[in-house]
Amino acid sequence: MTNAEHAVVIAGGGPAGMMLAAELALQDVDVVIFECRPDHELVGSRAGGFHSRTIELFDQRGVAERFLEEGQTAQAAIYATTVLDMSDFPTRHPYALGIFQNKIERIMAAWIAELPQIKVEYGREVIGFAQDRAGVQVRLADGDSHRAQYLVGCDGGRSLIRKLAGIEFPGWDASKSSLIAEVEVTEETPAGIRHDEIGVHGLHVMEDGKTVRIVTAEREIGPDTEPALEDLKTALTAAYGTDFGVHNPTWISRFTDMTRQAATYRDRRVLLAGDAAHIHYPAGGQGLSLGVHDAVNLGWKLAQVIKGISPDELVDSYHAERHPVTARTLRHTMALTALQRGDERSRALAEEAARLAQIDEARIWLAGIVSGLDVHYDLGDGHPLLGRRMPDLDLTTATGGSRRVFELLRAGRPLLINLGEPARLELGYWEDRVELIEAGYDGDWVLPVIGRVDAPNAVLVRPDGYVAWVQEPGSDADLTGALTTWFGPPTPPA
Ligand SMILES: Cc1cc2nc3c(=O)[nH]c(=O)nc-3n(C[C@H](O)[C@H](O)[C@H](O)COP(=O)(O)OP(=O)(O)OC[C@H]3O[C@@H](n4cnc5c(N)ncnc54)[C@H](O)[C@@H]3O)c2cc1C
Secondary structure, eight states, X not given: OOEEEEEEEEEOOSHHHHHHHHHXXXXXXXXXXXXXXXXXXXXXXXXXXXXXXXXXXXXXXXXXXXXXXXXXXXXXXXXXXXXXXXXXXXSSOOSEEEOOHHHHHHHHHHHHHTOTTEEEEETOOEEEEEEOSSOEEEEETTSOEEEEEEEEEOOOTTOHHXXXXXXXXXXXXXXXXXXXXXXXXXXOOOOXXXXXXXXXXXXXXXXXXXXXXXXXXXXXXXXXXXXXXXXXXXXXXXXXXXXXXXXXXXXXXXXXXXXXXXXXXXXXXEEEOGGGTEEOOOTTSOHHHHHHHHHHHHHHHHHHHHTTSSOGGGGHHHHHHHHHHHHHHHHHHHHXXXXXXXXXXXXXXXXXXXXXXXXXXXXXXXXXXXXXXXXXXXXXXXXXXXXXXXXXXXXXXXXXXXXEHHHHGGGOOOEEEEOSSTTOOOOGGGGGTSEEEEEEOOSOEEETTTEEEOOOSEEEEOTTSXXXXXXXXXXXXXXXXXXXXXXXXXXXXX
């Protein structure tokens, strides 16, 4: 039995686990991922992509191009039957990216393999843990035991970590189920999405030209067991009158609209992120994005506590910020589920909703939710930027060059951007933790959904890209207080 020590153990190397590891590595924190799959390959393609804010988060880390090169951008946010065109949104990425999850995970696995602070151990299943005041002892199926300061369960919707921590998972049971599969067919399949009284169905010929990806609603909620080819044939026949001669499946799986969210994302030294913390119907394609957002919110906070910069309470802000914004997204996916019902009354409602979503204000509001660009962490009252994402402005720096804000965020350091008279702000004690940028910007400040806002004189931007403090011209907002809250007190905590 080995008894290795790590700052952080992550159970589960899916998108949330890999993103969290990357965020910790960026802060120079040693982290190990235990993943029970033999390697990063996924059986089946799973998720079909992610949304604008997720592309931005990857952009903040300098890897967005890796995904953009392998996927296809599209206006893919759909409400009822209306496409929520967001091409006029104030972002460099006013679209969603269509890219299957097996490709996403391949790209992420290659990226984190470049980061020396991360160890990824495949074929290793976490089976238990015990936490005490100083750390967590993590047990693996092969008898090994590892000690960590923190354990993060990124182990998916059926999370063992969540169950063993005794964290409640309240929410709503399934009201419908669907099958998803990749198969070969003997008959030609119709393209596009079909809505009927059973639900939503779609058939899509994959890149190889012979495999068809099928998503088909079932007439009754299927059992909580692995579906078989026969189940797929039954569901297809009910929806299309033929099973298209499906054969040779590489993947058949069942998903439902069960919607649940962990009552707390933290139990002392054990945290949850991604599907381990929330599950929902995949309509709207939110799951993978939510896990990436969780990881980006948690990573720098956990790192600062581990490095003794901030008190342990900083990590509590992870639940305080992420739980409410995710709860709202879950409600949105529940609304989408209701709009997909096939009975006449629900279809009448969906027709009206589709019309309403074409009204500009409604379109913008809905696209803000779906894209993740309207996320607002409640950091108190003040300028609309407070708690919202920092726009990726082209800043003119003191040296006369132009720098994008997202490029400046790539090192994962907080930024104090002074846009007023140069050399008015001093970082003092926080000089080694925060980067002071003297810059100019004379363009408009336009926030997604909110619209134009007053230009600030200075902003403090957290490593996750959210604004923690705003100085408006003529105001004396408390910079020292904000620096202490987010980047530790002048005297390091005991
Ligand atoms: C049909 C379908 C379509 C979807 N479409 C979209 C979409 O378009 N866009 C989108 O954003 N999301 C979509 N999703 C959701 C998305 O797939 C998930 O939300 C996402 O995979 C969650 O990532 P995660 O890292 O939290 O969990 P997972 O991807 O489930 O990863 C968890 C990992 O933990 C490992 N693990 C589990 N237990 C242990 C253990 N005890 N020890 C070690 N390892 C363990 C697992 O092997 C797995 O690799 C879709 C889902 C489905 C089913």
